[in-house]
Amino acid sequence: MATKVNCLPFTIPTLPRLGLADLEKRFGRLARLMYDTSVPLATLEKEVYPHLAPGIEFVNPWRRVRGVETYRVDLSGARGCARFDLDISQMSVRLCEPRHAGRALVDGxxxxRPLPRCAIPLRMVLTYDFDMIEGGESFQIARHEEMWRLGDILRSAPLIGRAHDVFRSCSGYVFTGAVLLSRALLGHPSRAEAARAAR
Known part of the structure; x- marks a missing residue:
């Protein structure tokens, strides 16, 4: 009796991997959980902490810390300070070529909220460098960076804000005047002369 041979090409079953859309949704949720002080600690422990690498590094304009224990203390400790929450304007996720690591960028x-009816906006850009784990089914954050401008904080301050806006407007004119003066002193050609020379 002849045996039946399976002639289909040999294939290795692969686990479904997280796509870019899935990663964007997950990082959007993670960022909102991390930056909303009304989120209970139990939610952070369940949904955020599993995605933190042991050697995670956190960087912002004022400080740099390393290690998951310190990161967790900072994250949970923020719940006892000023109230705040995050509104995300846009975000994107990119994976490196072998798809074993990537970066999420959050703009928001x-x-x-120092007082019940007072909200001070601060433009913030967040980056999360991450490594894919478990065959691409999950990830761990290796580096988290906050980028924001001190000028935005000054603009939001009740007494300093207006003075900061006036200073920025004046410094803009001073800078433009300095550029025009340097061009005049160095004898740079005007636009008309540059156009004639290009012909």
């Missing part, structure tokens, strides 16, 4: 506004 952090609303500091």
């Amino acid at each position: 506004t952090l609303y500091l």
Whole structure:
């Protein structure tokens, strides 16, 4: 009796991997959980902490810390300070070529709420460098960076804000005047002369 041979090409079953859309949804949720002080600690422990690498590094304009224990203390400790929450304007996720690591970029506004009906907006850009784990089914964050401008904080301050806006407007004119003066002193050609020379 002849045996039946399976002639289909040999294939290795692969686990479904997280796509870019899935990663964007997950990082959007993670960022909102991390930057909303009304989120309970139990939710952070369940949904955020499993995605933190042991050697995670956190960087912002004022400080740099390393290690998951310190990161977790900072994250949970923020719940006892000023109230704030995050509104995400846009975000994107990119994977490196072998798809074993990537970066998520979150552009949004952090609303500091020192008083019940007072919200101070702070433009913030967040980056999350991450490594894919479990065959592409999950990820761990290796580096988290906050980028924001001190000028935005000054603009939001009740007394300093207006003075900061006036200073920025004046410094803009001073800078433009300095550029025009340097061009005149160095004898740079005007636009008309540059156009004639290009012909």
